[in-house]
Amino acid sequence: MSTERERDDEYESGGGTFGDYGGQYVPEALMPALQELEDAYERYVLENEDGFMDEFRDRMRDFGGRPTPLQRADRLSERYDREVYLKREDLLHGGAHKLNNALGQVLLAKYMGKERIIAETGAGQHGTATAMAAAHLDMPCEIYMGRTDVNRQRPNVYRMRMNGAEVNPVEAGSATLKEAINETMRDWATTVERTHYVIGSVVGPHPFPRMVRDFQAVIGEEIRDQIREKAGRLPDSVVACAGGGSNTMGTFHAFVPDEGVDLYAVEAGGSSLEIDEENGMAPNSATLSTGTDGVLHGAMTKLLQAGDGQIVESHSVSAGLDYAGVGPELSHLVDIGRVTPTNVDDDDALNGFHRLSRLEGIIPALESSHALGYLEEEHDELGDLVVVNVSGRGDKDLETVLEETEKRDLEAAPEIEVFDG
Amino acid sequence: MSTERERDDEYESGGGTFGDYGGQYVPEALMPALQELEDAYERYVLENEDGFMDEFRDRMRDFGGRPTPLQRADRLSERYDREVYLKREDLLHGGAHKLNNALGQVLLAKYMGKERIIAETGAGQHGTATAMAAAHLDMPCEIYMGRTDVNRQRPNVYRMRMNGAEVNPVEAGSATLKEAINETMRDWATTVERTHYVIGSVVGPHPFPRMVRDFQAVIGEEIRDQIREKAGRLPDSVVACAGGGSNTMGTFHAFVPDEGVDLYAVEAGGSSLEIDEENGMAPNSATLSTGTDGVLHGAMTKLLQAGDGQIVESHSVSAGLDYAGVGPELSHLVDIGRVTPTNVDDDDALNGFHRLSRLEGIIPALESSHALGYLEEEHDELGDLVVVNVSGRGDKDLETVLEETEKRDLEAAPEIEVFDG
Amino acid sequence: MSDTSSEYDSDIEAAIRGNHPALITYITAGDPSLEDTKAYVEALDRGGSDLIELGLPFSEPIAEGQTIQAAINRALAAGTTPEGFFELVEDLETEAPLLVMTYYNMILQYGSEPDVRPFVERAAEAGLSGIIVPDLPAEEADPLRDACDDNGLDLIFIIAPTTEGERLDAVMSRVSGFAYVQARLGTTGARANVSGATYDSLARLSKYDVPKAVGFGVSEGDHAAEIIEAGADGVIVGSALIDIIASSDDPSDAVDALEAKAAELKRGARRGAETLTDDPEDTPEPEQP
Amino acid sequence: MSDTSSEYDSDIEAAIRGNHPALITYITAGDPSLEDTKAYVEALDRGGSDLIELGLPFSEPIAEGQTIQAAINRALAAGTTPEGFFELVEDLETEAPLLVMTYYNMILQYGSEPDVRPFVERAAEAGLSGIIVPDLPAEEADPLRDACDDNGLDLIFIIAPTTEGERLDAVMSRVSGFAYVQARLGTTGARANVSGATYDSLARLSKYDVPKAVGFGVSEGDHAAEIIEAGADGVIVGSALIDIIASSDDPSDAVDALEAKAAELKRGARRGAETLTDDPEDTPEPEQP
Ligand SMILES: Cc1ncc(COP(=O)(O)O)c(C=O)c1O
Ligand SMILES: Cc1ncc(COP(=O)(O)O)c(C=O)c1O
Numbered sequence A, B: 001m002s003t004e005r006e007r008d009d010e011y012e013s014g015g016g017t018f019g020d021y022g023g024q025y026v027p028e029a030l031m032p033a034l035q036e037l038e039d040a041y042e043r044y045v046l047e048n049e050d051g052f053m054d055e056f057r058d059r060m061r062d063f064g065g066r067p068t069p070l071q072r073a074d075r076l077s078e079r080y081d082r083e084v085y086l087k088r089e090d091l092l093h094g095g096a097h098k099l100n101n102a103l104g105q106v107l108l109a110k111y112m113g114k115e116r117i118i119a120e121t122g123a124g125q126h127g128t129a130t131a132m133a134a135a136h137l138d139m140p141c142e143i144y145m146g147r148t149d150v151n152r153q154r155p156n157v158y159r160m161r162m163n164g165a166e167v168n169p170v171e172a173g174s175a176t177l178k179e180a181i182n183e184t185m186r187d188w189a190t191t192v193e194r195t196h197y198v199i200g201s202v203v204g205p206h207p208f209p210r211m212v213r214d215f216q217a218v219i220g221e222e223i224r225d226q227i228r229e230k231a232g233r234l235p236d237s238v239v240a241c242a243g244g245g246s247n248t249m250g251t252f253h254a255f256v257p258d259e260g261v262d263l264y265a266v267e268a269g270g271s272s273l274e275i276d277e278e279n280g281m282a283p284n285s286a287t288l289s290t291g292t293d294g295v296l297h298g299a300m301t302k303l304l305q306a307g308d309g310q311i312v313e314s315h316s317v318s319a320g321l322d323y324a325g326v327g328p329e330l331s332h333l334v335d336i337g338r339v340t341p342t343n344v345d346d347d348d349a350l351n352g353f354h355r356l357s358r359l360e361g362i363i364p365a366l367e368s369s370h371a372l373g374y375l376e377e378e379h380d381e382l383g384d385l386v387v388v389n390v391s392g393r394g395d396k397d398l399e400t401v402l403e404e405t406e407k408r409d410l411e412a413a414p415e416i417e418v419f420d421g
Numbered sequence C, D: 001m002s003d004t005s006s007e008y009d010s011d012i013e014a015a016i017r018g019n020h021p022a023l024i025t026y027i028t029a030g031d032p033s034l035e036d037t038k039a040y041v042e043a044l045d046r047g048g049s050d051l052i053e054l055g056l057p058f059s060e061p062i063a064e065g066q067t068i069q070a071a072i073n074r075a076l077a078a079g080t081t082p083e084g085f086f087e088l089v090e091d092l093e094t095e096a097p098l099l100v101m102t103y104y105n106m107i108l109q110y111g112s113e114p115d116v117r118p119f120v121e122r123a124a125e126a127g128l129s130g131i132i133v134p135d136l137p138a139e140e141a142d143p144l145r146d147a148c149d150d151n152g153l154d155l156i157f158i159i160a161p162t163t164e165g166e167r168l169d170a171v172m173s174r175v176s177g178f179a180y181v182q183a184r185l186g187t188t189g190a191r192a193n194v195s196g197a198t199y200d201s202l203a204r205l206s207k208y209d210v211p212k213a214v215g216f217g218v219s220e221g222d223h224a225a226e227i228i229e230a231g232a233d234g235v236i237v238g239s240a241l242i243d244i245i246a247s248s249d250d251p252s253d254a255v256d257a258l259e260a261k262a263a264e265l266k267r268g269a270r271r272g273a274e275t276l277t278d279d280p281e282d283t284p285e286p287e288q289p
Helices: A002-011 A030-044 A049-064 A072-079 A099-112 A124-137 A147-152 A153-164 A177-191 A206-214 A216-229 A246-255 A328-335 A347-360 A365-383 A394-405 B001-010 B028-046 B049-064 B072-078 B097-111 B126-136 B145-150 B154-162 B176-191 B208-216 B218-231 B246-253 B330-333 B346-360 B368-382 B395-407 C011-017 C034-047 C066-077 C082-091 C104-108 C117-126 C142-153 C165-172 C196-205 C219-227 C240-245 C252-277 D012-019 D034-047 D067-076 D082-091 D103-110 D115-128 D141-151 D165-172 D197-204 D221-229 D237-248 D253-278
Strands: A012-014 A070-072 A083-088 A116-120 A141-144 A168-171 A195-197 A239-242 A262-270 A292-296 A298-302 A339-345 A383-388 B012-015 B071-072 B083-088 B116-121 B141-146 B164-171 B194-195 B237-239 B262-270 B292-296 B299-303 B339-345 B385-390 C022-028 C052-053 C098-099 C131-134 C154-159 C179-182 C210-214 C234-237 D020-030 D051-055 D098-101 D130-132 D155-159 D178-182 D212-215 D234-238
Touching: A012 B097, A012 D103, A030 A099, A030 A206, A030 D115, A030 D155, A030 D165, A049 A099, A049 B071, A070 A153, A070 A216, A070 B049, A072 A083, A072 A347, A072 A365, A083 B072, A099 A116, A099 A124, A099 A195, A099 A206, A099 A246, A116 A124, A116 A177, A124 A141, A124 B001, A124 B346, A141 A147, A147 A168, A153 A168, A153 B346, A153 B395, A168 A177, A168 D115, A177 A195, A206 A216, A206 A246, A206 A328, A216 A246, A239 A246, A239 A365, A246 A262, A246 A383, A262 A328, A262 A347, A262 A365, A298 A328, A328 B262, A328 D253, A339 A347, A339 A365, A347 A394, A347 B126, A347 B154, A347 B385, A347 C066, A365 A394, A394 B154, A394 B330, A394 C165, B028 B049, B028 B097, B028 B176, B028 B208, B028 C154, B049 B097, B071 B218, B071 C104, B072 B083, B072 B346, B083 B218, B083 D012, B097 B116, B097 B126, B097 B208, B097 B246, B116 B176, B116 C240, B126 B141, B126 B154, B126 B246, B141 B145, B141 B176, B145 B154, B145 B164, B154 B164, B154 C011, B164 B176, B176 B194, B176 D155, B208 B218, B208 B246, B208 B330, B218 B246, B218 B385, B237 B246, B237 B368, B237 D103, B246 B262, B246 B330, B246 B385, B262 B330, B262 B346, B292 C104, B292 D221, B299 B330, B330 B339, B339 B368, B339 D115, B346 B368, B346 B395, B368 B385, B385 C104, C011 C022, C011 C052, C022 C034, C022 C210, C022 C240, C022 C252, C022 D237, C034 C052, C034 C082, C034 C240, C034 C252, C052 C066, C052 C082, C066 C240, C082 C098, C082 C117, C117 C142, C131 C142, C142 C154, C154 C165, C165 C196, C165 D082, C179 C196, C196 C210, C219 C234, C219 C252, C234 C240, C234 C252, C240 C252, D012 D051, D012 D155, D020 D034, D020 D067, D020 D212, D020 D237, D020 D253, D034 D051, D034 D237, D034 D253, D051 D067, D051 D082, D067 D237, D082 D098, D082 D115, D103 D115, D115 D141, D115 D197, D130 D141, D141 D155, D155 D165, D197 D212, D221 D234, D221 D253, D234 D237, D234 D253, D237 D253
Parallel strands: A083 A383, A116 A141, A116 A195, A141 A168, A239 A262, A239 A383, A262 A339, B083 B385, B116 B141, B116 B194, B141 B164, B237 B262, B237 B385, B262 B339, C022 C052, C022 C234, C052 C098, C098 C131, C131 C154, C154 C179, C179 C210, C210 C234, D020 D051, D020 D234, D051 D098, D098 D130, D130 D155, D155 D178, D178 D212, D212 D234
Antiparallel strands: A070 A083, A292 A298, B071 B083, B292 B299
């Protein structure tokens, strides 16, 4: 881990920032807990004290199913006339990369002697991953989820409940992810002494963005080894979708020092890149592409906000990308030109979903489908050897995709007549 | 593969039978296709001609996610005061062991020059696995599924459609698995020259039971290696659920010669072990435990039938176990005492589902939950080192489990209040 | 029942060869009731059937198309059992000999243990002349074949469009009664025309000296004519008759229609035979399906 | 606005020390409209508030309980903007000095670039005496602290029940105006009793010579009395006032009730102070939450 720290220092100012981004903008009551966490992170994660990282890796192998494959996508390679490889995080236990982080944090909480786990969830993927990890490690767990999301992501609510977690619907505001995070922070501010808050992406106050990245970094580390073995060299480009950015940083981190590898973060372009300030709405969540600097949920980063500083409501066909902020490290990597921020709109993402399902027999998450939509649009720019991270599976998205497909004329969609009766 | 053949000969009479079971009871029109398949099976599967098995294994690794982990179940081990390991077939692409077979057969069809794939499905697991494999290998695919199952397993219908497969609802009879198999056989009898029928379990006419077993045998082969590495020895017992018996034979096959390893096939005890001959109904699908010899779907095996030979309708809370027949090899292994047939009822299976979800953070398929129910009931009989095959994940079963749990007072269930409004 | 065993090996061979061109009719016993079946069989007999196949319904009729599947479901719903079936057979008085068509498991399960003999013995005792089992290929047929031989019954084999080469020889070597020539791939069911595969199959079979009857899809007098013209010794008609039964408001209405249909088919067959005698050189063109 | 800066470092310190035991009241600006807020603030001033905190609403109020969240939502729905807020402040005539309470992003975004200075300058110009930022811990506060210093504003820090040891020293060394003592873990919101943590915190803080005001959960005169008795220099009340605003059918109904509530709280605080003077030995028992 020491080499990683050195590498970090190239672009981290130290402390909890990445260039101008990061920091710890939280209520005073949480600061001691963040310091305790920082300390635990350094000892257990960075220094492998008490064999923490060994246990983490063992559990991710046996419980989580790591390593996940790096698969050559035969038909996409043919279609785009270049070598396309898919990193199969969809095969991880729970169906997305989210477990890497959830298991890491719940295990860390256990090492820290915490007695209770809380987490926010939007689409429910982080909530289910956390509930699974908490069940696995015998920790009581409560998940906050906006009422709107509870209603539209019922299967994930059931999964959490089956794993023994409580699910607390949050009624405030638009009752989606942003409000769920706010509410989880409030719980944490109340119970901080015995509770660990498992943040679901590389966002939030230091040390979360670094720690979550480190738990997710296994994605890129595996890709490096696997692509070397399969293609004999590093890729020309690596593509990952970005919501908060945890699968993104997890995929990119190992490649940051490799200047020859282009890194593309694909955000949700939604239905348009314009913000409607009047109504506090962005019809996208393309934070890296269009956002401005500000502070949200504990960190300085790029945000979707109105001119006066109110956070706007983001929108995407993909619930997991639907967030007005993004990890501070990604904001920094974009600013220094190491990561290229891009986005594709809802239609392209839906086409990406259908294309991978039909051509490769893999039903990707709608989040991951954004990366695949970008591949379709811009494959010519991506060089001869491309790796795309399939961050999760799309079982959770079937209803949404059906509904959204029926509304549109999508080039890649099958004719989906619904079987009535 | 040659050693496997020798081993088989210990209990196979040769040709297509296992003791008294097996055979090829199909319409004349299909016989030439079965002979062609037998020939292809021997060349490609048994003799690895043209590197078939190498390609199969590579694809199962990169596309399917093999090997799947063998995980020590910490909390079950504690609960039962013995070492309990779980084979994690739930992590395979598609969410169940079914892909091992589906990919093997679709690839074989490709090697044979077939142009079209058909398959039956009950709960939809085999159908989705076949649709995924067919998409992956660029083969047109049609799935037959009883109308009742189409209606109650809609997400799996959507998955198949997303993968580009046609789904043909079958209206006959009770419109479930048995009728879907009948209808797929009819399609096959019409299109046999260019079509391969991917049977979904170790059932049907020779060479299907052997071939499907060989594609699934990787489960037990991996377990052997993994348990040796983790526990330093072979297990005292191996437990798997049995519907048609493909996960069962896949898990057991490598252990059949190891007389010290007890093999338990856990069937669906449903709500009762009695058959209602009058109405042609069995409130269970405990074929190995209670069935009698007869011919169904191309093979002589144990069946649930009325005295006059009509096949009865089986019933189980788990759609994937809900079948009136069972693989002929299992019938034989039970007759010679090598496999112990057992069963647990719907309640015990539901408790098994909840228990694993809560204690280990793994939501198992309702099929696999039968094996876990048996572990709870009879752990004292299973020795110090037990392996249970978790044949699939339970995401597909959430609605059923909720409904069935609400009707009952289950010891292991959480309080599942549904979030309304 | 007629007894014409003299120059022929069996009742069945006699029924076909002796009545060339032969009409073989099929209906499902118990659809909609065994009493109705009795009247229908007698009507078919009167209409000119030379051999009658009676289906003993099985719950998994994998070789049947939708028409016969539905008939089987009606028969099962009416409570048709093997014993009821045999009693019906015993009750019947027909010119034409009777065959039972059923699936292998029904045969196996008739006794107290899975064994084919009790069924065959009961069939012989009831006066049946032969058995057809659509899910029993030649490879698995020896036990039943032996039992049939021992009881003087024919075991009828189906020759499919895919039955070729060495397998064809092997199957043909086992044929008794007649060869059931499957007109096309697929399942039973009335079709609007005669399949090209019929001509191919009859050509392939011409070298074997056994009666050949063609079934699967035959529904009209004109089909019968074409098939006989193509060299068959008989035609087999099932689904077209079941359509008549299924579409009758009152079961007794079907009796006359069945008799008329049988007569139409028999006339068609005769027309085909006459064309053959008139103009033996003229092989008809296979019609495209 | 009053100007009492003489023996004290700032208006705020003067407002608290000079009016011991002090009452600090909070409401959200723009709830339900800026005009109403003006009337409410003046009522609180008349009722005896020594310092008034005005919330500038932010869309993500992570430190607030449900009462203040709802107030913020009403204020945002009414279209409250920073500029409207500052105009309200300029319009207000109160005895008590005014503080703004808002989240850090609102401060950062006030100018054309993310920068704290434009906000602080405008706040000073509008006549505010200080700023409280619930999501700005001491570690991140230097830029804002510098800007406040340069503009003669106090930056108020919150001391939580978890603020202890070296961190407490570090935070206390930055305190200006007064130390906002958070009475309990969690968010703002009226509670039925005084938390045990309050006594612990006041004990921990007793060695620091800065005014201490206790907030989070104070809702009644009796709480105020207990808290002052426990050694605080002031009490801070917010949610209890917002409850009054939210439950008034007509906004103008709330004016009198707010004045009366402020008076009740101030009386309570005085009672606490009297007990202290009467019986300085008698430290009250912490009540169990
Ligand atoms: C499958 C999948 N991919 C991506 C994301 C986006 O999160 P992140 O940007 O943190 O990877 C989510 C969030 O739920 C997800 O479920
Ligand atoms: C997860 C799972 N396990 C088990 C089964 C039962 O099939 P088999 O007995 O062939 O393994 C099924 C069938 O759908 C299944 O989906």
